[in-house]
Amino acid sequence: MDAESLLLSLELASGSGQGLSPDRRASLLTSLMLVKRDYRYDRVLFWGRILGLVADYYIAQGLSEDQLAPRKTLYSLNCMEWSLLPPATDEMMVQTSVVKGRFTGDPSHEYEHTELQKVNDGEKVFEEEVVVQIKEETRLVSIIDQIDKAVSVIPRGALFKTPFGPVHVNRTFEGLSLSQAKKLSSYFHFREPVELKNKTLLEKADLDPSLDFLDSLEHDIPKGCGWTALLGADF
């Protein structure tokens, strides 16, 4: 949620049961403003909260002018002091995929994972049990990245692509109409497109290159339970 429209967005998202208490909201508002100024981001988004056993992580992301550029992720434990997280790499993903269970809430906590590794000692090859230490920060980074890649969604028309490459916020976007909002095809993944090249030429012909430059939600697997569009005042 954009730092500027934070309160409104929090209200809208409260239907699923997650909310923030008033003091947290207040502290978020002020601290996100400061983050924006200090790091000189174009937009600061409150990404969300990851629950831990002892404490919760509050995550924010900063975007530069180009909306599709890799974002900087920050975390905080008290909504006041933010620390930058390292960008995610594939190595991290592989490493942290073995860790299961909840976050502890302590960023310096290390998970221990015993692995069987083949160690080449001269000519012999024998397996050793190696205890791999995985830091919780690393796990945090990779989890955030995975979540972003999977579920970060943007409506069609909110961003547009200039011919020079960068992607900008569309100031003339007024929102989707009711019929459009129900269709999954009017939402896109907010990440580097993966499937665009796989489309047939016919499909490509229908696309509007300045608006349709991202993956649509329509073809996500599994169908039917991947995404549902809910409308109404209830949630």
Added chain:
Amino acid sequence: MEDLTSLKQEDNQEPEEAEQPWEEITAASSQDPVPGLPEPLESEQGPETGLQPGSSPPQSSQSRTSTPLNDLTGLGASSPPSFPQEPTSTPSTLALARQDLWSPWKSDKTTSVIPEARTAHSNHLEQSSDKGESAPHQKCQSEGNTFQQSQQTKHHLHEPKDASHNNSKLKELRLDIFQEEDSNSNYDLDHPEPGTSEVTPNMLEIAIQNAKAYLLKTSSKSGLNLYDHLSNMLTKILDERPENAVDIIENISQDVKMAHFSKKLDTLQNEYEMLPIYETAEKQKALFLQGNLEGADQELEDEILTDAHPIQRCRFWGKILGLEMNYIVAEVEFREGEDEEEMEEEDVTEERDNGDSEADEDDEDELPKSLYKAPQAIPKEESRTGANKYVYFVCNEPGGPWVKLPSVTPAQIVIARKIKKFFTGRLDTPIISYPPFPGNESNYLRAQIARISAGTHVSPLGFYQFGEEEGEEEEEVEGGRESFEENPDFEGIQVTDLVESLSNWVHHVQHILPQGRCNWFNPVQKNEEEEEEEDEEKEEEEKGEEPDYIGQEVGPPLLTPISEDLEIQNIPPWTTRLSSNLIPQYAIAVLRSNLWPGAYAFSNGKKFENFYIGWGHKYSPDSYTPPVPPPVYQEYPSGPEITEMDDPSVEEEQAFRAAQAAAELAAEENEETEEDEDEEDEYD
């Protein structure tokens, strides 16, 4: 036709984003003095009467010196193939539209039209970047290309969009444009000498004007003119992009004509969508207004839960999220004596089973009796006790009608533990799963609510206490105390204490045993009763299959502190928090369940509350795997009757018969000898 091919190549090279430039022309783009003429340039192409495919976007120039391009009309005017440039300052632009579509364009768009004077050229548009001003549009991919070509290269013209047409698509039109401009210094001067062409452009111009004038001629009957009609039609087609437009073009034409007449009724078409939100909002408004009135409408009664049913206590239990709709759940306790009807399904099924078994006995050839005895259905608990202590009502939206959920049976709970399904939001959805769930979504919902309540409803220590009953000792065997009541002397616990230690909280809902009930039910006892009722035959068989002694299942007794809850993989089952770190004196203690994500309990020391908002599933660190089906059951005991044996082969049969015959002979001989002996004896 090399030009064509090269043109096509260029087409393909164009990035996709530049594919469809398209603009709208307003009929009032009166800046176009000269109508475009479609013209086949090549001599081989005959005069084309209509618009041809491959239209190119005309563009209007922003500079004052160049004349804006004009709209393209499809006319079958034949014209000489090549046109040299004219040194006049009034350019006459000729556009050849190759496509049926021709798009008008705004005059404020930049044009780049390069005169092309070669017969060899097929339709392209060539742009002249003479103006040097590319359109300040966001979509000016076209501008970047094809400029500054001094030769008659073929380029595409891409229509830059007007700023106000962000969402319109541009169609690529190919034109042959002949334009002479003094400022266009980019074209090649290899074109045919101007000498001969001085006369022909004029004629061409006149021809074009005539053609356009003809098109603009107003019909006496309807007041329309063909020019406008065609432009409207093509606009509509490009907007809507129907499939197989060429097949339905006549219908489209008719529709456009009809629309012209019904213009005044436009307001009807702007009917606001009846959003379903509006309907519910209206209903809710009625509820709000009607609050204190006594004469409630019949319809609205459903929505006011407390009025419709005789309820003693009603509590907001929580919200369960679903795929299509959500459920809002209310926990209700009925007044004494107002029990709802009980289901009588169980008795019916038992009777049916008995009937089947009797039918089997009547068969002459008795089929081997199946020794499979279905696990006996465990009867559900009585209302108001155990898992069915409360009755739950659900509704989909606030203001919607409340629906009562049926009581839960132990079988449902047992199977609900093994499956994991999302709720859709409609109560009658069937649950298709393995093991098969007995019931539809309302039963599954009720089972999950029961499990969540049993697992996560906690209260501060001391809030409830056991009531003093006389017959306590006798009932202890049955599974512990069942009832509790509020402790009037409860003084409250410090919030910090509540947060620090989990032993300050206790469960106040009975734990559900693996059997599915709260109170242990011994199925062995019932077996003995059933045996007496049935026939002896069956009795014998059943005795052979008597189940092993089932140990009594015991769960933690009521009011146990939650510090005794089991952990999952080293994760404590509950997490405590203070609601606010900044103002600890006003903070409340919040308890979050790690076992059922979404279950919360909070207390400010004296008062407490539990509720749940979530999907209705238990937490498991691993993904859900459905249970495997049980091994195939050995239904019948193997014995000579049903064991399969190979049919004897011919040799074996013959050998058998021979042996039999031999045996008979032997027997006869024996008899004869015996008879002989007897006779002999008799003779003696």
